[in-house]
Amino acid sequence: MPHLAVYVGLLHRSEQTLADALRTVGEGHAAEGDVYHTCDTLAKMSEEHVRRLGPIARRYGEQAAGEDVEEPERLHADGLAGVREGPVGLLRDLQDLYVLGTLVQTTWTAVAQAAQGARDRELLELAHACEGETGRQLSWLNTRLKAAAPQALLVAT
Amino acid sequence: MDRIADIWGPRTPHAKGTVWPARVDRHLEEGVAEEDVERWVRSACVLCSNGCGCEIAVKDGRMVGVRGVATDVVNHGRLGPKGLYGSWSWANSADRLTRPLVRENGRLTETDWETAMGRIAEVSRWLLAEKGPLSHGFYTTGQLFLEEYYTLAVIGKAGLGTPHMDGNTRLCTATSAAAFKESFGTDGQPGSYTDIEHCDAIFLFGHNMPETQTVLWMRVLDRTRADDPPKVVCVDPRRTKVAEEAERTGGVHLAPRVGTNMALMNGLTRELFAGGWVDEEWVGRHTLGVEELRETVEPYTPEETARICGVDAGDVRRAARIFGESERVLSTVLQGFYQSHQATAAAVAVHNLHLLRGMIGRPGAGVLQMNGQPTAQNTRECGADGDLPGFRNWSNPAHVRELAELWNVDELTIPHWAPPTHAMQIFRYAEQGSVGLLWISATNPVVSMPESSRIRKILGGDQCFTVVQDLFLTETAELADVVLPAAGWGEKTGCYTNVNRTVHLSEKAVEPPGEARSDLDIFLMYADAMDFRDRDGAPLIKWRTPEEAFDAWRECSRGRPCDYSGLSYDKLRGPTGIPWPCTEEHPEGTDRLYADGVFNTDPEYCETYGHDLLTGGTVTPQEYRAKAPAGRAHLKGAAYVPPHEEPGEEYPLLYTTGRTVYHFHTRTKTGRSRELNRAAPDAWVELSVPDARRLGIAEGDRVRVESPRGAIEVRARIGHVREGAVFAPFHYGRWDPDEVATDGAPRQANELTMTIWDPVSKQPYFKTAACRVVKVADGDGPAPAPTTTASEPAGGSVPPTRGGPEADTSAEPTATPDYPCDPAVTHEAPGHIAEVAAPGRS
Numbered sequence: 001m002p003h004l005a006v007y008v009g010l011l012h013r014s015e016q017t018l019a020d021a022l023r024t025v026g027e028g029h030a031a032e033g034d035v036y037h038t039c040d041t042l043a044k045m046s047e048e049h050v051r052r053l054g055p056i057a058r059r060y061g062e063q064a065a066g067e068d069v070e071e072p073e074r075l076h077a078d079g080l081a082g083v084r085e086g087p088v089g090l091l092r093d094l095q096d097l098y099v100l101g102t103l104v105q106t107t108w109t110a111v112a113q114a115a116q117g118a119r120d121r122e123l124l125e126l127a128h129a130c131e132g133e134t135g136r137q138l139s140w141l142n143t144r145l146k147a148a149a150p151q152a153l154l155v156a157t
Numbered sequence: 158m159d160r161i162a163d164i165w166g167p168r169t170p171h172a173k174g175t176v177w178p179a180r181v182d183r184h185l186e187e188g189v190a191e192e193d194v195e196r197w198v199r200s201a202c203v204l205c206s207n208g209c210g211c212e213i214a215v216k217d218g219r220m221v222g223v224r225g226v227a228t229d230v231v232n233h234g235r236l237g238p239k240g241l242y243g244s245w246s247w248a249n250s251a252d253r254l255t256r257p258l259v260r261e262n263g264r265l266t267e268t269d270w271e272t273a274m275g276r277i278a279e280v281s282r283w284l285l286a287e288k289g290p291l292s293h294g295f296y297t298t299g300q301l302f303l304e305e306y307y308t309l310a311v312i313g314k315a316g317l318g319t320p321h322m323d324g325n326t327r328l329c330t331a332t333s334a335a336a337f338k339e340s341f342g343t344d345g346q347p348g349s350y351t352d353i354e355h356c357d358a359i360f361l362f363g364h365n366m367p368e369t370q371t372v373l374w375m376r377v378l379d380r381t382r383a384d385d386p387p388k389v390v391c392v393d394p395r396r397t398k399v400a401e402e403a404e405r406t407g408g409v410h411l412a413p414r415v416g417t418n419m420a421l422m423n424g425l426t427r428e429l430f431a432g433g434w435v436d437e438e439w440v441g442r443h444t445l446g447v448e449e450l451r452e453t454v455e456p457y458t459p460e461e462t463a464r465i466c467g468v469d470a471g472d473v474r475r476a477a478r479i480f481g482e483s484e485r486v487l488s489t490v491l492q493g494f495y496q497s498h499q500a501t502a503a504a505v506a507v508h509n510l511h512l513l514r515g516m517i518g519r520p521g522a523g524v525l526q527m528n529g530q531p532t533a534q535n536t537r538e539c540g541a542d543g544d545l546p547g548f549r550n551w552s553n554p555a556h557v558r559e560l561a562e563l564w565n566v567d568e569l570t571i572p573h574w575a576p577p578t579h580a581m582q583i584f585r586y587a588e589q590g591s592v593g594l595l596w597i598s599a600t601n602p603v604v605s606m607p608e609s610s611r612i613r614k615i616l617g618g619d620q621c622f623t624v625v626q627d628l629f630l631t632e633t634a635e636l637a638d639v640v641l642p643a644a645g646w647g648e649k650t651g652c653y654t655n656v657n658r659t660v661h662l663s664e665k666a667v668e669p670p671g672e673a674r675s676d677l678d679i680f681l682m683y684a685d686a687m688d689f690r691d692r693d694g695a696p697l698i699k700w701r702t703p704e705e706a707f708d709a710w711r712e713c714s715r716g717r718p719c720d721y722s723g724l725s726y727d728k729l730r731g732p733t734g735i736p737w738p739c740t741e742e743h744p745e746g747t748d749r750l751y752a753d754g755v756f757n758t759d760p761e762y763c764e765t766y767g768h769d770l771l772t773g774g775t776v777t778p779q780e781y782r783a784k785a786p787a788g789r790a791h792l793k794g795a796a797y798v799p800p801h802e803e804p805g806e807e808y809p810l811l812y813t814t815g816r817t818v819y820h821f822h823t824r825t826k827t828g829r830s831r832e833l834n835r836a837a838p839d840a841w842v843e844l845s846v847p848d849a850r851r852l853g854i855a856e857g858d859r860v861r862v863e864s865p866r867g868a869i870e871v872r873a874r875i876g877h878v879r880e881g882a883v884f885a886p887f888h889y890g891r892w893d894p895d896e897v898a899t900d901g902a903p904r905q906a907n908e909l910t911m912t913i914w915d916p917v918s919k920q921p922y923f924k925t926a927a928c929r930v931v932k933v934a935d936g937d938g939p940a941p942a943p944t945t946t947a948s949e950p951a952g953g954s955v956p957p958t959r960g961g962p963e964a965d966t967s968a969e970p971t972a973t974p975d976y977p978c979d980p981a982v983t984h985e986a987p988g989h990i991a992e993v994a995a996p997g998r999s
Contacts, residue, residue, distance in 0.1 A: 031198075033911075033913045034916065037801050040801075044354075065461045087589065138774075139775065139776075140769065142774070143575075143576075143773065147575040147578070149574075150575070151291055154289045155289065155292055
């Protein structure tokens with residue numbers, strides 16, 4: 001399983017990127033009370049995934065020592081350096097979070113598929129638990145951006 | 158009888174399963190005798206959500222008193238202190254608004270209606286042309302009449318097409334509605350007050366009923382003081398009168414740390430599973446989600462619950478055992494849950510307990526998710542808040558089409574692309590200026606909304622044109638651009654619906670003062686000025702009188718859970734209010750919902766597809782349909798998560814706000830009743846004995862209470878609040894009848910609260926913040942807090958709260974009539990319960 005280890009690494013890092021991005025957006029838009037607090041709640045979910053992935057990543061890291069995927073850095077997505085301003089900025093930042101969230105979600109899907117093939121029960125169970133929570137993160141982001149869009153796009157100055 | 162001193166009046170204890178005896182409570186203005194009263198005019202009290210049937214005494218064109226209606230199913234003739242002293246006396250105040258005001262060179266100046274409405278219409282038309290309908294926001298109340306809400310809803314949703322409509326019901330009862338929708342598919346109170354006569358146990362979750370609904374508490378006391386009392390279980394961080402009753406009846410008082418309700422509920426739920434008290438067969442047939450719920454609550458052992466909540470593990474077990482071993486439990490829920498952390502999840506957890514035990518839809522086995530205000534139910538039904546009228550589902554295109562056809566407008570006019578905007582978000586848009594016209598009716602957000610300094614800034618700024626429609630120049634009206642003088646209760650006609658779905662008609666008793674107009678007339682005047690039209694070019698609003706508005710609403714409600722199709726003004730002039738659904742098939746109305754165990758969860762019928770209780774993320778229609786609920790109720794759980802602000806080094810105490818029995822909301826009415834105002838004349842905070850000792854604070858000392866957002870300076874009552882917590886009543890703003898507040902020190906409890914709300918119900922959390930308390934000066938007497946209630950002093954010699962001679966009232970026993978829909982027997986035959994069939998939904 002030459003590349004599963006790389007994908008576990010990708011997952012580990014993407015969840016952390018998502019957690020950091022959620023905190024960046026929450027704190028950057030702290031005047032929106034629900035954004036601030038919900039982003040914090042969702043960031044904690046991702047941080048918990050990172051924590052639970054730790055031992056598995058180490059296991060794969062050890063097994064995958066000397067792995068030779070070309071340019072593994074190119075697999076990773078960048079986080080958010082900062083937030084944009086105003087209602088349209090909030091909308092766009094929520095979209096960025098959504099994109100990061102779907103990367104995490106589809107990476108879990110891919111890893112779960114592979115874990116099944118590898119008969120890695122521990123990873124499979126974690127994948128099922130975490131995939132569900134990533135779905136909750138995406139569901140909130142979608143709900144919030146739907147509510148924000150008309151005002152941001154039609155009225156806000 | 159002095160009902161300031163004796164809040165709940167004399168007891169009329171009676172056996173289980175028998176009708177609550179009737180008694181007529183009455184109070185008249187000093188110097189007015191019963192024979193002086195020229196007319197008694199039918200109405201229902203609006204000083205809490207209980208909805209007591211009453212009659213207004215009229216003399217010389219003035220309201221001079223009030224008495225209860227013995228034949229009314231709600232109160233059997235009784236009234237509480239707020240109703241007796243405060244429901245009518247404000248109307249004669251010299252400081253009523255009698256003419257419209259407009260802001261000229263920064264000052265509010267009297268003008269005529271044409272000028273005031275002309276200015277509103279000019280701004281409104283300009284905004285519509287420049288920015289479109291989303292530039293308009295409406296913030297209404299839980300105190301208008303249903304005819305007014307429905308008219309406002311049609312103006313907003315079909316005339317303008319704005320989703321920015323909400324009520325202050327968002328602050329008091331939004332969680333009740335949200336919890337119903339999550340569990341049962343739609344809003345609608347399952348239980349009835351008659352459950353009190355039949356239950357083996359009453360659980361009050363964050364509900365200080367003795368102070369918030371005094372007449373309902375009389376009804377409870379008349380059972381708990383009988384020979385076969387139900388056990389009372391109280392969940393409250395203060396030692397309220399409910400807690401005392403819990404002790405008396407062999408129940409339990411659980412005082413969880415503020416902000417930990419969800420952990421406690423999970424602990425109780427787990428015990429039902431662990432104790433084998435779940436009615437597996439009923440749960441299998443009538444619910445969805447039991448396995449997920451079992452998993453969610455698994456970690457909350459009594460010990461773990463005790464650790465999180467700071468309660469005794471044995472008490473958790475005892476409370477769960479009472480729930481598990483009783484055949485009939487009545488639960489009531491109010492602000493201790495609704496305005497606290499994880500509000501909707503905790504309120505839903507109460508439903509879960511009942512569903513797991515199959516205790517719903519039977520006399521004595523019910524849930525009462527309470528309201529704070531008398532007409533809050535109508536704000537919800539009529540769509541003057543963030544709902545579509547008739548409990549319709551904004552994400553169901555068929556429901557939106559029904560409304561479009563009823564109103565004869567293009568479906569696209571009715572905003573339904575996302576949840577209607579909740580109050581906190583409307584104020585955020587007003588802060589940013591994208592809502593450029595904010596119309597506030599019959600509510601005082603400057604005092605009642607969280608983080609007062611922020612609200613003052615929003616309403617005082619130039620970025621948003623503010624209209625305020627009210628009885629008095631409130632703290633909010635002072636900041637408005639246009640102030641419209643409104644007629645109040647007794648000065649106009651209309652209907653409203655109480656907590657247990659009972660509809661009353663309130664008739665006009667007297668003329669409003671000066672040029673004040675009914676809220677209905679004001680909304681109609683705006684509709685005329687804007688010339689809203691339907692698809693055929695006819696006027697959008699097709700009614701002019703309250704009765705015509707009621708008839709229009711009746712058609713809107715037809716076939717929905719809140720079905721008024723069997724009701725009319727004529728019918729409501731009968732001996733009692735009538736609970737909906739009231740249809741041709743059920744002409745007497747319906748005492749309790751879901752008697753057949755069929756819930757409103759069908760995808761074509763439900764009001765929502767549901768939410769993630771932790772985040773508020775919406776469930777999609779496809780996901781919902783895949784669950785195939787088919788009339789089964791949803792069991793939904795959530796893990797406990799810690800509150801957003803916890804005590805630390807800088808702010809070591811928990812801050813919580815609440816009510817006193819003598820006041821309603823921001824005292825606009827009750828502060829103008831001499832008897833009520835004297836009983837609780839000024840703000841205070843309550844500290845526990847150990848906290849007070851540690852801080853060197855004695856009864857009556859002036860203290861400064863600070864949070865990261867603001868501070869108040871008030872006097873301290875050393876009382877019965879839980880150690881580590883500080884309680885402040887939220888009623889007191891800057892306005893005061895006796896000007897006691899003019900020394901400049903802020904006393905508004907909401908200076909300290911946070912701008913944060915529940916993810917599902919969007920109800921602000923008024924009960925979870927951190928604070929610190931320091932002594933400012935020695936006191937010159939006890940705190941101005943009542944001694945008769947939960948604010949009772951822990952010790953010392955504080956003179957008791959009394960009303961004096963002008964507070965005299967009468968309480969006359971009278972023959973107990975037959976009450977329609979009441980499952981109890983009129984003679985003493987304990988144990989017998991007539992099972993009353995409720996209608997299945999059509």
